[in-house]
Amino acid sequence: MNSHLIIRQEETKDHKAVFNLVKEAFAAMEHSDHKEQYLVERLRNSDAFIPELSLVAEIDGQIAGYILLTRLAVKDGIRQFLSLALAPVAVHPAFQNKGIGRSLIEHAHHIADNLGYSSVILLGHADYYPRFGYVPTVQYGIKLPFDVPDENCMVKVLNPDTFGDTKGIVEYPGAFFE
Numbered sequence: 001m002n003s004h005l006i007i008r009q010e011e012t013k014d015h016k017a018v019f020n021l022v023k024e025a026f027a028a029m030e031h032s033d034h035k036e037q038y039l040v041e042r043l044r045n046s047d048a049f050i051p052e053l054s055l056v057a058e059i060d061g062q063i064a065g066y067i068l069l070t071r072l073a074v075k076d077g078i079r080q081f082l083s084l085a086l087a088p089v090a091v092h093p094a095f096q097n098k099g100i101g102r103s104l105i106e107h108a109h110h111i112a113d114n115l116g117y118s119s120v121i122l123l124g125h126a127d128y129y130p131r132f133g134y135v136p137t138v139q140y141g142i143k144l145p146f147d148v149p150d151e152n153c154m155v156k157v158l159n160p161d162t163f164g165d166t167k168g169i170v171e172y173p174g175a176f177f178e
């Protein structure tokens with residue numbers, strides 16, 4: 001079904017298509033402020049941005065999905081740990097449930113691991129992400145700075161050696177709150 005699916009790094013020429021795609025993907029979402037497309041624009045212009053981890057899914061030349069992983073810090077009061085935020089991942093409604101979300105997430109994990117990142121943290125659907133190895137952050141003593149259920153705060157450990165005993169409070173890039 002996905003024979004013509006390509007996952008590649010986003011380029012400047014994709015920005016408009018990504019904006020529209022993210023807007024449409026979140027349009028019908030209940031737990032959304034419907035402004036995720038602006039979050040992407042702010043993150044692209046921030047210090048937290050990692051070009052290699054801004055990926056598009058292209059089917060026959062059309063942008064069908066997008067994922068962004070940006071740098072964040074986990075702080076326990078004394079120490080600071082480097083991690084990544086997964087936000088957002090979006091697949092155009094016309095292309096959902098075809099494995100594109102899975103391809104984007106798995107590609108992003110692979111690249112993040114190769115770049116030396118130890119983990120990915122997200123706030124998301126409790127019944128979607130566990131299939132990719134995400135577990136509640138509370139299991140590691142990691143807390144997100146939002147008043148949300150523990151089951152929606154998840155972490156994927158990419159490399160247990162470098163992850164070590166990462167714990168503390170997640171500090172998102174300022175761009176998340178502008």
Ligand SMILES: CC(C)(COP(=O)(O)OP(=O)(O)OC[C@H]1O[C@@H](n2cnc3c(N)ncnc32)[C@H](O)[C@@H]1OP(=O)(O)O)[C@@H](O)C(=O)NCCC(=O)NCCS
Nearest residue numbers: 025026089090091096097098099100101102124125127128
């Ligand atoms: C969530 C999303 C990225 C998944 O992408 P996708 O390409 O449709 O997903 P895949 O084809 O890889 O996986 C399909 C599976 O995900 C499940 N799924 C899709 N959206 C889901 C959701 N919102 N909650 C829980 N499970 C979901 C499907 O039920 C399906 O499950 P199954 O394999 O057991 O049948 C996509 O549906 C989307 O863009 N949704 C709107 C934006 C959004 O919610 N983004 C994530 C914010 S946390």
